Amino acid sequence: MTAPLLGHMMDVPLLVSSLIAHAARHHGNTEIVSRRIEGDLHRYTYRDCETRAKQLAQALIALGVEPGERVGTLAWNGYRHMEAYFGVTGFGAVCHTINPRLFPEQIAWIVNHADDRYVLFDLTFAPLVDALAPQCPNVRGWIALCDESCLPAMKTPVLAYETLLAAQDGDYAWPLLDERSASNLCYTSGTTGNPKGALYTHRSSVLHAYAASLPDSIGLSARDAILPVVPMFHVNAWGIPHAAPLNGTKLVLPGKDLDGKSLYELMESEGVTCSAGVPTVWLGLLTYMRDAGVKFSTLQRTVIGGSACPPAMLRTYEDTYGVQVIHAWGMTEMSPLGTLAKLNWEQSQRPPDARRALLEKQGRVIFGVDMKIVGDDGRELPWDGVAFGDLHVRGPWVIDRYFRQAGGTPLIDGWFPTGDVATIDADGFLHITDRSKDVIKSGGEWISSIELENIAVSHPAIAEAACIACAHPRWTERPLIVAVKKPGAEVTREALLAYFDGKVVKWWQPDDVVFVDELPHTATGKLQKLKLRDQFRDHVLPTAAAASEQCPMEPLDANIDAHAGGGAHPVKSAATPD
Incomplete structure (x- = not known):
C-alpha cells in the first residue's frame, strides 16, 4: 500500500x-x-x-x-x-x-x-x-x-x-x-x-475557543466588549476567558456583585456589547431596569443557558430592550458549548412566530459537535421534531471518560450519552424534553433530587418520598417533596421543611411539601416520576406565587415553559450554557 x-x-x-x-x-x-x-x-x-x-x-x-x-x-x-x-x-x-x-x-x-x-x-x-x-x-x-x-x-x-x-x-x-x-x-x-x-x-480548549468565536456561536470580535456573568468557576465561564483573548475582545469581569443594578451600571460604563449567563441573572436585571426606567445603550446580544430560557424573557429582551437572546445548551462534559439558537438565511425569512418558535429551542450544533437521538433499542431516531430519545454527542471537546473514575469509558459506540431526552427537528434544532436523571436546575445550578429524597425519608415520620421539579418564575425550577407518612405518624409541612435545615445548603432546601397516600411505582418497585410530574404539573409553589407578582414580564402561566421533565439541560457547571 x-x-x-x-x-x-x-x-x-x-x-x-x-x-x-x-x-x-x-x-x-x-x-x-x-x-x-x-x-x-x-x-x-x-x-x-x-x-x-x-x-x-x-x-x-x-x-x-x-x-x-x-x-x-x-x-x-x-x-x-x-x-x-x-x-x-x-x-x-x-x-x-x-x-x-x-x-x-x-x-x-x-x-x-x-x-x-x-x-x-x-x-x-x-x-x-x-x-x-x-x-x-x-x-x-x-x-x-x-x-x-x-x-x-x-x-x-x-x-x-x-x-x-x-x-x-x-x-x-x-x-x-x-x-x-x-x-x-x-x-x-x-x-x-x-x-x-x-x-x-490544551487542544480541546483552543478548539472550543475557536468554536465559541464563530458568528453562529457567541460571535466574538475585537470590536466587542464582553461581560461574562456566568462564573469562571462554572465550566470555564463557558469558554469566554479563552475566546476573548483569541479575538482581542475587551473583557469586563463583574466580581461578586451580580445584582441587576451593579451589572447594568458596569455594562453601561464599559460599553459592553455582549454578555452570557443563566436566566436567574437576567430576570434580576430585567426587574432592575423596569423599576429604574432605564434601557441599554450598547448591549447587543446575550447568551442564555444553564437552564431553559423562559420564552417571555426572550421576548422581553428582544422586543422591549432590543437585545438579541441566544438560547444555548451544553454541559460540563462538553467544555461546555454544544448548541446555540441562531437562524440561517432561509429560517430568518420565515414568519415571526415561526422564527420565534425556533429561537425558543436549544438550537443547532456548532462545527466540532455532532449529535443524535436514539431509542431504547439504540437505533438513531428521525429528525422530525416529534420522535424523542436519548441525546448522544461527540466531538473534539467532548470527554471520552471521567477523571480518575474506575469503570472505564462512558461512551456508547464512540458517542457520549448526555442523560437528556430530546427531539431534533428537520431544521436540526435541538429541543430538550426531559432528563433521564431527575435532577433539578435552580438558577443555573444543579440540585440532586435523590439527596433530598434521602433526607426526607430519614425523618422518623416519613415512609417514602419523591422529589420533583416545579416551575418557578425566577429560578426556573425549585424542588417539591411528595411524601408518604408512616402509619400512625404525624408531621406537618412546616416541620418537614425545617428538617432540611443544616443538612443541605440553603438554596437546595425544598420549597414545598405535599403529603399523599401512596407514590406510583413500576413493576420492579421504582418510582414513576413521570407520573408524579404529570400529577403535579399545575402545582404552584408558595414561593412561585410570590415571585410571579414581582415578575417584570407576563403572568406566570403565560411565561414559563415548564417541561414535564424539569426543563433544559444546562451549559453548566455548568452545567452548565454546570
Whole structure:
C-alpha cells in the first residue's frame, strides 16, 4: 500500500498559553476591567495580564508545583482569576476551578479527588477555606488573591498572591507542551453520587475557543466588549476567558456583585456589547431596569443557558430592550458549548412566530459537535421534531471518560450519552424534553433530587418520598417533596421543611411539601416520576406565587415553559450554557 502523502505544514501545538500570548502581542492595549473584591474597579491590559500570568507560573514552579499537578481556584470573575487560567496551565499544570456554591463537605471531596497541590481563593471565601483546610491534608498551601495588607485573620496559614508575584520578574518563555496534555479540570455538580471530573486538554480548549468565536456561536470580535456573568468557576465561564483573548475582545469581569443594578451600571460604563449567563441573572436585571426606567445603550446580544430560557424573557429582551437572546445548551462534559439558537438565511425569512418558535429551542450544533437521538433499542431516531430519545454527542471537546473514575469509558459506540431526552427537528434544532436523571436546575445550578429524597425519608415520620421539579418564575425550577407518612405518624409541612435545615445548603432546601397516600411505582418497585410530574404539573409553589407578582414580564402561566421533565439541560457547571 502506498504511504499517504503528508503535507508540508508547521507542527505548532494548540496551547492555552498561545491565546494570551496572541492577545498580548496583537491586542496588547485592549483592556481587562474587573470589579475587585476590595471594592474598587481595576483596569489593565492583555499585555499586563500575560506578564502577571508568567509571574504566577514562576511562583508556582518555585513552590514546587510540577507539570500535570492540579492547582485549584475558589474565585469570582476577576483579573487575578484570569491570570490563574493562563499562569497555571501555561507551564503544564492543570487549572482546577472549584464551585464554591457546593456544600463544604462536597467541595472537600472534590479538592481531595483532584489532589490539588495549592488552592487560590478570593477573600470572600476565607471562612470556607478555614472549614476546608482540615479536611484537605494534601493541599500544600492556600493562596489568598490579595496583597499582604488585605490578608484576613484566619485559622489557616495562607500566602499572599501579590507577594508571590512580586518575587518574580515575569521573564519567562511559555514552554512547548504536548497539545493533548491536560489543561483544565471541571467537576459536575454531583447530580447523582459524587461529582465527576471532566479533564480538558490544551487542544480541546483552543478548539472550543475557536468554536465559541464563530458568528453562529457567541460571535466574538475585537470590536466587542464582553461581560461574562456566568462564573469562571462554572465550566470555564463557558469558554469566554479563552475566546476573548483569541479575538482581542475587551473583557469586563463583574466580581461578586451580580445584582441587576451593579451589572447594568458596569455594562453601561464599559460599553459592553455582549454578555452570557443563566436566566436567574437576567430576570434580576430585567426587574432592575423596569423599576429604574432605564434601557441599554450598547448591549447587543446575550447568551442564555444553564437552564431553559423562559420564552417571555426572550421576548422581553428582544422586543422591549432590543437585545438579541441566544438560547444555548451544553454541559460540563462538553467544555461546555454544544448548541446555540441562531437562524440561517432561509429560517430568518420565515414568519415571526415561526422564527420565534425556533429561537425558543436549544438550537443547532456548532462545527466540532455532532449529535443524535436514539431509542431504547439504540437505533438513531428521525429528525422530525416529534420522535424523542436519548441525546448522544461527540466531538473534539467532548470527554471520552471521567477523571480518575474506575469503570472505564462512558461512551456508547464512540458517542457520549448526555442523560437528556430530546427531539431534533428537520431544521436540526435541538429541543430538550426531559432528563433521564431527575435532577433539578435552580438558577443555573444543579440540585440532586435523590439527596433530598434521602433526607426526607430519614425523618422518623416519613415512609417514602419523591422529589420533583416545579416551575418557578425566577429560578426556573425549585424542588417539591411528595411524601408518604408512616402509619400512625404525624408531621406537618412546616416541620418537614425545617428538617432540611443544616443538612443541605440553603438554596437546595425544598420549597414545598405535599403529603399523599401512596407514590406510583413500576413493576420492579421504582418510582414513576413521570407520573408524579404529570400529577403535579399545575402545582404552584408558595414561593412561585410570590415571585410571579414581582415578575417584570407576563403572568406566570403565560411565561414559563415548564417541561414535564424539569426543563433544559444546562451549559453548566455548568452545567452548565454546570
